Amino acid sequence: MKVKSFTKRDQKVKNKITTLIVGLLFAILIGQGTSFKASFKTAQMFERKGDYNAAISIYTDLYSKNINDQRVFRSLINVYKKSEKLQEGITFFETLYQSNPLNLQIGLTLFEFYYLGGHKLLAETTLSKLEAQFGHLEPFYRGILQIYMNEGLEKEILSLARRVRQQFHPTLFSQELGYYYQARRVYDRAMDEYILYLSQNKDRGYYISKRILKMSDEPESISIIDKKLTQSSHIHDRIIFILADFYFKQQQYQKAFQLHVQLGAITPKDMSRWFKFANQLQKELAYSHSIHAFEIILKNSQDSHMRGQALIGLGKSFEAQITPTSYTNIIDYYYNDNLFLDTPMLSITHITNSHLNSSIAFYDSVLTGHSFSNQSAQAYYRLGEIHYHVNQDFDRAFSQYQSSLKNHPNQNLKKTLQLRIADTYLAKGDPQKAFRYIDSLFVNQQSSDVENKRILMAFHTLPLDTVMDFIESAFTHINPTSSSFNDLMELRELIQIHFIKGSEMDKEAFQLFVKADLKIRQSRLMEAIETINYLQEIFQNSSIYPLAVFRKSLVLNHLSKSKLALESLELLKDTFIEDRAIILTGQIYELNQSNIHNALKSYHRILDEFPESIYFQPVRYHIRTLEEKIKS
Amino acid sequence: MSIQKELHKARSILVQKDFVAFGWLASIFIILDLILAIYLESFFYFSKEIKLMSAFITLGIFSFIIVLGTIYYLFIHYNKIHRYSWSHIAQLLGDKGIQEKPDRILNAFQLSEEENQSELANEYISSITCVLKKFDYSTLLIHEKLSQLKHWTAGAIIIFFALFLVRADENIPAVYRLAHPTTTFNIPKPFKLINMTGDVHLLGGESSEFIVRSEGSNPDTVFAVLTPSQVDLDSLINQSITLKSERHDDGLYHFKIENIFHDYKYKGFVPREHFWEVWTEVATDTHQIYVTDRPIFESFTISINPPKYSRLPSETQNGNVANIQGLKGSTIQINLQSNRHLKESYIILNDTKKDMNIYGKKAVGQFKLMEDGQFTVHLLDSRNISNRDPVPYHLQTIPDHLPILDVISPPQMVELGDDMSIPFYLKIEDDFGFSQLQIGYEIKRPAFLEMDPYVSIFTIPELNTDTTSQEIIMDWDLSDFALLPDDEVHYHFELYDNDNISGPKKIISGTFIARLPSLADLYETMEEQQSMAMDETEVNLEALDELREQLDNLELEALKTDEMNWEQQKEVKELIEKASEELKALEKLTEAMESINSQSEKHQLFSDDLMEKFKELQELVESLIPEDLLKNMADLQDALEEMNMEKLKDAMENLSNNMEQLESDLDRYLDIFKRLQAEQKMDEIAKRLEQLAEQQDMLDQNLNQVPDNADPSTFARMEQEEQRNLQEFQSIESLMEDASEMISPYSESASESLEQMESSDLTDETEEALSQAMRHMREMQKGDAQQQSMNALQKLQQMQEQFSQIQNQFRMESVAQMTEKFQVMMQDVLYLSKKQENLTQEVKGTSRTSHRLRDLTAQQQLLQDQLRQIMNQMMELSRETFSITPQLGQSMGMTAAMMEQAKNELADRNKIKANTSQNHAMQSLNKAALSLFNSMKQMEASGSASGYEAFLEQLQKMSGQQQGLNNQGMQLSLGQMAASAQQKMMQQMLKGQKQIKKSLDQLMEEIKQSGEDGLGDLSGLGKDMEEVIKDLQRKRFTRKTQNRQQRILSRMLDSQKSMTQRGQKEERKSEVADFNMVFEGPSGLPGDLGQRRSLALDALNRSLNSGYPKEYQNMIKKYFNTISESKILYEKGSKSEE
Known part of the structure; x- marks a missing residue:
């Protein structure tokens, strides 16, 4: 390992030897009829490893045998450029061009290499020669343009564009030039080119629209886009459509709405556009606009299916306003969205009664109106969902689900209803019935949804060892791509740590914890707190203790009992859940008590004391946002 | 007209x-x-x-x-x-x-x-x-x-x-x-030539002369031409001979002709000089030369018959080869045939005449080739004409060379293991074979014993005398020599060839030494080696850190400037040299680690689990030097020579990064090494405590058998044994203190327990009981001694139990700690997976025109940051365990790549592609979680990080099943069953083989998932099994099928062996010793007998504590008792003198 031995000469010798060996190897491979693919991969491997000599050697050989292979040709160009062996490249392409004087691509490549290698005179001569030969072909100019764009030769680009547009087509290369200017942040020129392109290529509007929307991520481009699109909106509808998308992205929903009105609401195609637009507005929480959009469909559409869909969309818009999302947690505190462990009720913090009433009234009107009879199943289901999630009136919810079932729901809705009925049994305090119901379903339809629901019901009814068997059985056919895979892993882990591997005390405490969880599912929150209090008192040293206390804190916070929540969070010092407890403390200070100072203090503790915590990054981001807010 | x-x-x-x-x-x-x-x-x-x-x-x-x-x-x-x-x-x-x-x-x-x-x-x-x-x-x-x-x-x-x-x-x-065209006219000539000799008569091979005279004018030169007068088959003989003679002083022309064997016509002539001269030549009259024949060899062969011992074949060569080579003692036989009837024939061999036997025209003669020289063969025909100028034949004797002996192993010095054998690997060679191979040895007892060495010879029976080259691979069993610690066997090899002509020649190898060491020595050496390795690592780390700092500084300087000055260049060169030196030092570390590993493996100093971990550590050390580091250095050197600042900056940056990687790996190595050392210490204590209890038990039993009126020397001997046990106990106590300190970073509670145990009443009482027992033995109070000895034994057993619990506690705690870390990591991974899933759903439900896509991209970035954090933790964890498998790393790497891709796609508003990447990211995270879960499961199941035990058990089970199948196959192959029974059995076998194949696939999948290696030869098994299944499905059971089944079984057994390493073997192997060790020999013994006594006692203590089997321990005791007795005699003698 002598350092002195690593001289340049030695390296060159080494390179030569490597090339020779590679050459030999390659010859043997070819001799043995090894496929082109294998050789190509070998060359790519050498290229990646930085052994350019070897890569060039193989690529050139491959190219000589497959002269029409574009991949090899491109790879060869790239490797010459990458390895800065321009002179070698020139020699190679010169020879190639001599034997293929009619090959435009080789000619262009030679021109490019001359240019890159600083042989301007040769480059110009070659260009003139090529132009004389291929000047009547559009691809020739496209190739030249590409080379100019790669080198950033603005003047040449403009001159070329002018010339070819006169010769061939007035919008030629407008898309390419649009991309080029956009990449260089010359937005007005980019827009001019895009609009020029759109004026002749209506069908390609989707791609241009995507580009323009991406451009609008840059604040300085917004006014330019607005201006240019508005000015050109008279050209044709596609530009108006792009402008509508642009306003939508800028959250100028009214303007977008107006443009859609301008585009019309007559044809089925128009209706489909409106439906999409209405859904998008709904997703963006622009409910009033979405309601108007759905109303336009209901007014103008003759298609009963479309009208039905619009009706349900309308209902969802009303529904969505019942529980406005005012704030999201800084982190996911407790098995967020886990099928088996998360309790969705706890995320509802506020109900707008007016919207509740209007929603119920809306669905009632659907159910009474004859013209909407084929939407009854959906309407009943939605009503059931309102009662289940919002009112937490499980009896009424159950009856709505049953009604929905009677109104010939489609297969998907039927399955959803069945799963929801099991949930309702559980919420009503009859887990045994819930398990029996779902178990009977599982006999006939062994889908993963039903199986997961069965595990949930078993978790609250059967011995935990049996639940574990169910879980292990599920793992024999579930794969990591499944959305419930991680949920199941979490559940298995929880039972494993606190029950299977735990002591007797741990086992008892965990069973209490599961009881508390069931009570939370049944919205018997105070009873749940009492159960946890009992657990807290008796099984202080159990492994589930910290998680139980933390759960209690979350429930208390949900019940707006901030002080109590903070007190119970205090107990979690030196436990595995301490970081989450501190963050929740900070969040309570910040949101419930508006004590930003204390909140920041808590958050900073995470940065100082828990640098390895998974929540470190979200907290850091949050602190930054909070501090910026304070400053402003 | x-x-x-x-x-x-x-x-x-x-x-x-x-x-x-x-x-x-x-x-x-x-x-x-x-x-x-x-x-x-x-x-x-x-x-x-x-x-x-x-x-x-x-x-x-x-x-x-x-x-x-x-x-x-x-x-x-x-x-x-x-x-x-x-x-x-x-x-x-x-x-x-x-x-x-x-x-x-x-x-x-x-x-x-x-x-x-x-x-x-x-x-x-x-x-x-x-x-x-x-x-x-x-x-x-x-x-x-x-x-x-x-x-x-x-x-x-x-x-x-x-x-x-x-x-x-x-x-x-x-x-x-x-x-007158029809008339012939004579051409006039200028002079005349006259032959003065006329016709000539000669014997074959003789020479002759003839003379020509000129008349008229005298030409300067006269030619003569001899034309054969008979036509011969040999074209050369048919050719004419032309001679030339200038005019002599006597005015005549003389022509000499030698070695004439044929009749010739001859004449002298002078040719014209110019073409215009009308005559062509002036010639003499033509005359004859008549030749009479000598006897010659029509056939002549020489046979060389080598001596019998050489087993070489006879060789025959023709008379035209005058050089005769033969092995000394060969018989040279000459057979010839002449063209004439012979009257006499003889050989002149080195001036000695040897007659040959004549048979008409034939003759036969022979002699023994004993020395170099020459001989000639002479003939006389019936006319008494002899053969002319007999050819001298040169004799050359080929010597029988010395045999060659090449000792491949053992090396010059070995340390004997428990098996008390030395493995030999000799390569021997001789030109004609061997007669004997033996070992001459000398057993040298330690110097203080003042014993004469025992000298003897051991003949190696494995020698095959009939070959010229062979390899001798055997183990020399020394167990009959009753060797004791510190005894040395000096030996050499003697090899004899089979030359019975000059007498067998022998070659003697150099002297080799085999020494019997003690276990305490081995542990001590091991510790020293380990400490040295650790010290070196720490030094390496410091040096690397310094180098990297230097490199970073240089990199910063390079950023500031467009060109490097001479000093900076020099600095870079020095840096490259230093880095190269550091790499060399690291290579040494690899060697040291290898040596420690092989040392401990061969002497089986530690448990299998610990050995497995050591092996993995060694692999880690071997892979320490990143592949790119050398390339970076070469790049840096290139860049420096080219003075390309851009390249130089890049090269320095790459080198710095790779050095950082190396440092981090070294850190990891140190961490794991320290943990292993702690485990190693615990193992040592357990082993020594166990032996001490056994020794105390044996002593106790001996004490019970001693009669009440036993000789005082018996009590004295027992007292010494007890004293030795006491010393060992005290030594273990001190070991506990060390171990407590060493394990404290990994298990505080186990450390505390060990500390408590060391200062506990039980320990004190045990020590007290041992001292009391010793005192009672000295005072020859058998009853009290028995009571105390029993007491000590019980307490020792209690301590052993207690220590075993602490050791378990240490292990369990380590596993629990590790599991906890894995759990945290798994929860984090699952958390991230859930977040990724939610984000994926959110992206799916968002319009591509939505402004929220930017926020979602930021969220993806956040997830990526969190992932990076988990990966860092994983790296940290890999410092402590080998359970962070490559598969896990791959899953995390894939997640990172997919998240990056998703982020880029989101930025480009490619929702669908982003969704695909996000799904892949989530899938990889789930896989990682699964890997972590499996690792935890294995750790818990085996109580160690390696998890090999479970696999081993399954493999053993499978081997048993395969054995059963093979037995059935054997019955089938005997062909004594009815056809229907055969069919039935084949069905059973098919089912069984399929079952085993399934189990094997499952096992291999498990091993794959766990990321463990060391499958031994399992990988080829599947194919063989498939072939057997195919055969059985075709209802065919041939010899090939049977062989395949046998191969499957033997591969399974081999794999078990490779997985357990040496776990199944109870014997220890021999070990290469330190070459610097000096054997002092008898002269090293001090004259003071008191000194000798303590030396002997210490030696006894050490050897009995070194873990030898019971039979050796008994032997050791007998040996030391003899010493003790001689000591008592000496004391008595000195007292009487007083």
């Missing part, structure tokens, strides 16, 4: 004139030819044939000319030759006769040729005819060259006569000879 007549006349005259001109020209040629012929004849004396031929040729030419002339005339006649055509003659006449209008004659002629002539034409023709008639053709048609030709002819005649007269003397006889 009259014009034609005129023209006819004119042509006749023209032809005549031309003929005359031709005659003149021909006479010129004839004259010149004649003079040329005369001159040539005067020089060359042409033979009559040439002359006649020339005459005929001349005649032929004349005839030809006449024929040609006749043909020419006919052509003229038929108007075929232009010169003589009518029109040409008309034109010619016009040109010469009517010069003012030369064409008139021609015109008239042409008009006359027409068929219908007008009157006018006739008139014109007539007028021209009239004109023609007036012409005198002989004057008009004069040949213009005629006078010139006449002049030339005259000139030729003059030249002829001039030339003729110049050499008239020669030319006149020449004219005469030419005139």
Whole structure:
């Protein structure tokens, strides 16, 4: 390992030897009829490893045998450029061009290499020669343009564009030039080119629209886009459509709405556009606009299916306003969205009664109106969902689900209803019935949804060892791509740590914890707190203790009992859940008590004391946002 | 028509004139030819044939000319030759006769040729005819060259006569000879040669001389030619011999000819010097040389018969090879046949005559080849003529070389293991075979024993005397030598060849030493080696850190400048050199680690689990040096030479990054090494405690068997044994203190427990009991001693139990700690997976035109940051355990890549592609979680991080099943079963083999998932099993199938072996010793006997504590008892002297 031995000469010798060996190897491979693919991969491997000599050697050989292979040709160009062996490249392409004087691509490549290698005179001569030969072909100019764009030769680009547009087509290369200017942040020129392109290529509007929307991520481009699109909106509808998308992205929903009105609401195609637009507005929480959009469909559409869909969309818009999302947690505190462990009720913090009433009234009107009879199943289901999630009136919810079932729901809705009925049994305090119901379903339809629901019901009814068997059985056919895979892993882990591997005390405490969880599912929150209090008192040293206390804190916070929540969070010092407890403390200070100072203090503790915590990054981001807010 | 007549006349005259001109020209040629012929004849004396031929040729030419002339005339006649055509003659006449209008004659002629002539034409023709008639053709048609030709002819005649007269003397006889072409004329010669010797008679091979005299003039040189007078088949013999002699002082010409075997005709001659000389040679008369034959060898062969021991075949060579080589002692036999009947034949061998046996023309003789020399073979035929100049044959003896002995192993010094054997691997070679291979050995006892070494010889039975080269692989079992710790066996190898002619030759190897070490020594050495390795690592780390800092500084400086000054360049060069040195140092570390590993493995110093971990650590050390590091250094050097600042910056950055990687790996290595050391210490204590309890038990049993009135020396011996146990106990106590300190970073509670145990009442009481027992033994109070000994034994057993619990506690705690870390990590991974899933859903439900896509991209970035954090933690964790598998790393790497891709796609508003990448990211995270879960499960199941035990158990089970199947196969192959029974059995076997195959696949999948290696030869099993299954499905059970089944089983067993390493073996293997160790020998013994006593006791203590099997321990005790007895005798003796 002598350092002195690593001289340049030695390296060159080494390179030569490597090339020779590679050459030999390659010859043997070819001799043995090894496929082109294998050789190509070998060359790519050498290229990646930085052994350019070897890569060039193989690529050139491959190219000589497959002269029409574009991949090899491109790879060869790239490797010459990458390895800065321009002179070698020139020699190679010169020879190639001599034997293929009619090959435009080789000619262009030679021109490019001359240019890159600083042989301007040769480059110009070659260009003139090529132009004389291929000047009547559009691809020739496209190739030249590409080379100019790669080198950033603005003047040449403009001159070329002018010339070819006169010769061939007035919008030629407008898309390419649009991309080029956009990449260089010359937005007005980019827009001019895009609009020029759109004026002749209506069908390609989707791609241009995507580009323009991406451009609008840059604040300085917004006014330019607005201006240019508005000015050109008279050209044709596609530009108006792009402008509508642009306003939508800028959250100028009214303007977008107006443009859609301008585009019309007559044809089925128009209706489909409106439906999409209405859904998008709904997703963006622009409910009033979405309601108007759905109303336009209901007014103008003759298609009963479309009208039905619009009706349900309308209902969802009303529904969505019942529980406005005012704030999201800084982190996911407790098995967020886990099928088996998360309790969705706890995320509802506020109900707008007016919207509740209007929603119920809306669905009632659907159910009474004859013209909407084929939407009854959906309407009943939605009503059931309102009662289940919002009112937490499980009896009424159950009856709505049953009604929905009677109104010939489609297969998907039927399955959803069945799963929801099991949930309702559980919420009503009859887990045994819930398990029996779902178990009977599982006999006939062994889908993963039903199986997961069965595990949930078993978790609250059967011995935990049996639940574990169910879980292990599920793992024999579930794969990591499944959305419930991680949920199941979490559940298995929880039972494993606190029950299977735990002591007797741990086992008892965990069973209490599961009881508390069931009570939370049944919205018997105070009873749940009492159960946890009992657990807290008796099984202080159990492994589930910290998680139980933390759960209690979350429930208390949900019940707006901030002080109590903070007190119970205090107990979690030196436990595995301490970081989450501190963050929740900070969040309570910040949101419930508006004590930003204390909140920041808590958050900073995470940065100082828990640098390895998974929540470190979200907290850091949050602190930054909070501090910026304070400053402003 | 009259014009034609005129023209006819004119042509006749023209032809005549031309003929005359031709005659003149021909006479010129004839004259010149004649003079040329005369001159040539005067020089060359042409033979009559040439002359006649020339005459005929001349005649032929004349005839030809006449024929040609006749043909020419006919052509003229038929108007075929232009010169003589009518029109040409008309034109010619016009040109010469009517010069003012030369064409008139021609015109008239042409008009006359027409068929219908007008009157006018006739008139014109007539007028021209009239004109023609007036012409005198002989004057008009004069040949213009005629006078010139006449002049030339005259000139030729003059030249002829001039030339003729110049050499008239020669030319006149020449004219005469030419005139008589049929007569032969003798050519005159300038001198005469006379042979003065005449005919010659010789014996074959003799030389001769003949003489030639000249008369007339004396030529400078005379030649002689000898032409064989008989035709021989040999073309060379048929060739003539030409000799040359200059004129001697006596005026004669002498010719010598040597080694004549054939009859020749000969003559002397002188050839002409110049081609114009008319004679070709002047020669003597031809005479004969007559030769009489000697006896010669018609066939001659020499047979070399090597001595029997060499087992070499006989060789026969022809008489034309005069060099005879043979092994000393070979018999040389000569067979010959002469061309004549022989009267006598003999061999002259180194001046000694040996007669040969004669059989007509044949002769046979032989002698023994014992030395170099030469011989000749002589013949005498019935005429008493001997063979001429017998050829000397050179004798060369080939020696029988010394045998070659190459000792591949053992090395010069070995330490004996429990198996008390030394593995030999010898390569021996001899040209003709061996007679014996033996080991000469000498057992040297420690110096303080003052014993004479025991010398003996051991013959190696494995020697095959019939080969010339072989490898001896065997174990030399020394267990019968009753060796004791610190005994040494000095040995060498002696190899004899099989030469019975000169006597067997032997070669002796150098001296080798085998030493029996003690376990305490081994542990101590091991610890020292480990400490050194750790110290070196720490030094390496510091140096690397320093280097990296230096590199970073240089990198910063490079950023500031466009060109490096000389000092900076020098600094970079120095840095490269230093880095290279550090890498070398790291290589040494690898070697040290390897040595520690093999040392501990061979002596089985630690548990299997610990050994497994050591092995993995060694692999880690081997992979320490990143592959790219060397390339980085080379790049840096290149960049420095090219002075390319950009490249230089890049190279420095890469080198710095890789060094950082190396540092981090070294850190990891140190961490794991420290943990292993702690575990190793615990193992050592357990082992030594166990042995101590066993020794105390044995002592206790001995004490119970001692009669009440036993000899005091018995009690004294027991007291010493107890003292030794006490010392070992105290040593273990101190070990506990060390171990407590070492394990404290990994298990505080186990450390505390160990500390408590060390200072516990139990420990004190045990020590007290041991001391009391010793005291009672000294005082020969058997009952009390028994009670205390039993007490000590019980307490020792209690301590052993207690320690075992602590050790378990340590292990469990380690596993629990690790599991906890894994759990945290798994929860984090699952958390991230859930977040990724939610984000994916959110992206799915968002419009591509939504402003929220930017926020979602930011969320993806956040997830990526969190992932990076988990990966860092994983790296940290990999410092402590090997359970962070490559598969896990791959999953995390894939997640990172997919998140990055998703982020980029989101930025480009490619929702669908982003969704795909996000799904992949989530999937990889789930896989990672699964990997973590499996690792935890394995850790918990096995109680260690490796998890090999579970696999081993399964493999054992499978081997059992395979064995059963193979037995069934054996029954089938015997072919004594009914066809239906065979079918049934095959069905069973098929089912069984399928089951085993399934289990194997599952096992391999598990191993794959766990990321463990070390499958041994399992990988090839699947194929064999498939083949067996195929055979059984085709209802075919052949010998091949049976062999395959056997191979499956043996591979399974091999795999178990490879997985357990040496776990199943109870014996220890021999070990390479430290070459620097000096054997002091008997002279090292101190004279003081008291000193000797303590030395002996210490040696006894050490050896009994070193974990030897019971039979050895008994032997050791007997040996030391003898020493003790001699000590008592000595004490008694000295007392009586007082």
